[in-house]
Amino acid sequence: MTLAQLAKVLLVQACEEHDPDHKFILRYERELPRHGRSGPNGDAATEDAVRAGEAWVIERAEHISDRLTQKHPALTSAFAVLRIKTPVTLLIGCALVGGFLADPIGPAGQINLLNFSLLTLLIWNAVAYVGLLYNAIVPRPSRDRSQPGLPGLVEWFLGLSVKGRLSRLRFDRAQSSDEQQWIAASLATYAAHLLHSARELLITHARSLLHVAAAALAIGVIAGLYLRGFSFLYKAGWDSTFMEAEGVHTFLSILFAPASWFLGTPVPGVEAIADLQGTARANAAIWIHFWAMTTGLFVVLPRTLLAAAAWTRKARLAADIQLPSNEPYFRRLLNPYRGKGLLVEVFAYSHRLKEADDRLLAFLSDAFGVLADIHMGNSVQYGEPPPHFPTDPDRGLCAVVLFNVAQAPEEAHSEFLEELKTTIRGRGRPNMLLVLLDCEAYAQIDHEKRLRERCQAWITLAKECGLQALKYRDPSGLPDGELQAVPDCLWPGDFRGTQ
Numbered sequence: 001m002t003l004a005q006l007a008k009v010l011l012v013q014a015c016e017e018h019d020p021d022h023k024f025i026l027r028y029e030r031e032l033p034r035h036g037r038s039g040p041n042g043d044a045a046t047e048d049a050v051r052a053g054e055a056w057v058i059e060r061a062e063h064i065s066d067r068l069t070q071k072h073p074a075l076t077s078a079f080a081v082l083r084i085k086t087p088v089t090l091l092i093g094c095a096l097v098g099g100f101l102a103d104p105i106g107p108a109g110q111i112n113l114l115n116f117s118l119l120t121l122l123i124w125n126a127v128a129y130v131g132l133l134y135n136a137i138v139p140r141p142s143r144d145r146s147q148p149g150l151p152g153l154v155e156w157f158l159g160l161s162v163k164g165r166l167s168r169l170r171f172d173r174a175q176s177s178d179e180q181q182w183i184a185a186s187l188a189t190y191a192a193h194l195l196h197s198a199r200e201l202l203i204t205h206a207r208s209l210l211h212v213a214a215a216a217l218a219i220g221v222i223a224g225l226y227l228r229g230f231s232f233l234y235k236a237g238w239d240s241t242f243m244e245a246e247g248v249h250t251f252l253s254i255l256f257a258p259a260s261w262f263l264g265t266p267v268p269g270v271e272a273i274a275d276l277q278g279t280a281r282a283n284a285a286i287w288i289h290f291w292a293m294t295t296g297l298f299v300v301l302p303r304t305l306l307a308a309a310a311w312t313r314k315a316r317l318a319a320d321i322q323l324p325s326n327e328p329y330f331r332r333l334l335n336p337y338r339g340k341g342l343l344v345e346v347f348a349y350s351h352r353l354k355e356a357d358d359r360l361l362a363f364l365s366d367a368f369g370v371l372a373d374i375h376m377g378n379s380v381q382y383g384e385p386p387p388h389f390p391t392d393p394d395r396g397l398c399a400v401v402l403f404n405v406a407q408a409p410e411e412a413h414s415e416f417l418e419e420l421k422t423t424i425r426g427r428g429r430p431n432m433l434l435v436l437l438d439c440e441a442y443a444q445i446d447h448e449k450r451l452r453e454r455c456q457a458w459i460t461l462a463k464e465c466g467l468q469a470l471k472y473r474d475p476s477g478l479p480d481g482e483l484q485a486v487p488d489c490l491w492p493g494d495f496r497g498t499q
Contacts, residue, residue: 001058001321004082006197009061011078013329014190015068018182029067032060049371053337054323057330074183078190088212095213099220100227105234110280111287113238113252118291121218125299128214132306197324204314211307218299222292229288236287237280238273245274259293326487328480331366338369343395347377347387348402348438349416363472367486368398383412386420389427398432398490399424402472405437405454409461417465421491433491435462440473467491 001009019025069076104117195202228234238248249270253260260267265286276282325334344364346353353360353376364374373395380387380401389397399420403413417435424431437458439451455471462469470489472482 001054001323003198003201003318003321004079005058005062006321006323007079007082007194008065009058009323010193010197011075011186011190012061012064012068014186014193015064015075015182017329018185018189024072024179024182025064025068029064030060032056032063049337049340050325050334053334054325056337057323057333060333072179072183075187078187088209091209091213092216095216096220096223099217099222100224102221103224103228104221105225105228109232109234111234111236111284112280113236113276113287114240114243114248116291118221118295121221121295122298125214125303129302193324198321201314201317201321204310204317208307208310208314211303211310215300215303215307218295218303222295222300225288225292229285234284234288235280236282236284237276237278239278245270245277249273256290256294258297259290262293262297263289265289326484328366328483331483335366335370337371339372340369341395342368342372342398343390343392344368344372344374344398344400345377345387345389346374346400346402348379348404349413350380350382350407351402351404351438352379353402359473363482364400366483372398380416386416386423389423391427396431397424397427398434400434400436402436402438403458403469405439405451405458408454409458414461414465417462417467421465421467424491430492433467434486434489435467435469435491436472437469438472 015025016030022030065075102117105111240248243251249267252273253267256267267290268286324330331338346360346364357376361374361376365372368374377387386399389399401417401420403409420433424433437455439455451474455474459469459471468489468491470482470485474482
């Protein structure tokens with residue numbers, strides 16, 4: 001999907017989430033005939049069904065967004081960010097002119113070999129390269145993405161831009177205050193979703209522009225250096241409190257080694273360096289060549305390659321924009337297309353399942369899809385081994401075991417989970433295990449502290465078994481929080497049909 005399609009999908013999502021009573025988007029406006037879903041079983045059919053569902057979500061979003069922007073023109077501001085074109089030519093031109101006007105030597109025409117402005121430019125770029133290398137080797141975890149740095153700067157700038165546009169909205173006087181609040185809330189949520197979903201794309205684009213600007217700035221500085229050299233006489237020298245001629249020679253030999261090799265010109269010896277100490281009086285041509293070549297090798301060339309790599313990655317990200325299908329809103333929309341070829345076996349351990357638990361069935365249907373075959377099995381008594389699951393090579397399996405948190409976790413539960421993992425692992429195709437902690441018993445007696453302690457004990461036991469337990473019917477949980485946490489709690493979570 002394209003960025004424009006993603007923007008429409010996210011706008012419709014925000015508008016619908018802020019209109020649960022169908023006050024502004026009527027029921028019939030939300031309906032769109034679905035594509036056919038019949039076909040053979042198997043992984044290929046499952047993937048086709050998922051793709052068909054995503055195509056339907058995009059088509060539905062385009063249909064609804066067109067109606068919304070006609071009825072509420074203020075919503076068209078949501079697509080303003082898509083019309084922003086980066087003036088790359090102007091950016092490069094400004095960087096070139098800025099570098100040309102920088103004049104690193106100054107009106108005196110004297111170059112201090114140990115305090116030259118191009119040395120600062122090299123150090124700045126070296127620090128940038130170290131930061132890029134660190135981020136590549138030690139990627140920042142998702143929870144730290146809000147920390148300072150280029151990603152945080154990009155998000156702050158884009159967020160500020162979006163907020164500025166929202167503050168300038170002009171509503172029709174005929175609109176009610178409720179409608180105005182709905183539009184403003186929808187646009188704010190949409191902006192947050194868009195920044196989150198297109199985050200990597202926007203950051204990569206910003207990085208490519210920064211690399212291009214840095215290369216252009218360095219080219220401008222070098223060009224200005226040479227052009228001024230035709231009209232002015234530049235002289236070179238050095239002075240230092242702590243270094244002698246030998247140390248300065250060693251430093252310059254290391255700094256200019258690549259440039260010396262490319263130019264075929266050796267760095268002047270210690271005696272020549274000693275003669276340069278004090279007031280600048282020697283012709284600086286050779287040193288300008290060294291500085292220009294070094295800047296080209298360590299600034300212009302790497303920055304150009306990094307810009308090309310970032311631009312390529314940006315094009316790849318733009319062509320591979322994915323629907324955030326794991327969010328509860330999209331999981332429900334895609335339900336009729338998900339779950340094909342999946343058998344969900346549900347059983348309770350050491351307590352009884354209700355024969356018709358509509359809420360549990362609805363939750364599992366939202367989690368795995370309408371096409372999944374959900375079977376409510378018999379309870380497993382305390383100390384018994386895991387049940388025998390039907391063998392069907394054409395279907396995947398997800399075993400859902402339900403524990404009652406009113407019971408204290410024991411070693412027998414840990415042994416049962418390990419046996420269950422062995423059973424799941426022993427089947428001939430990717431299968432899954434989901435551990436649910438039923439909090440309903442404690443929720444009814446309103447004992448929040450005891451519920452929290454008992455849930456933590458069960459979560460710790462599951463973690464010791466290499467599993468992540470999901471709290472179900474948790475009164476302290478967020479709306480849709482249980483459904484949103486399902487993908488992270490699946491073990492080993494590699495079945496494509498649930499995506």
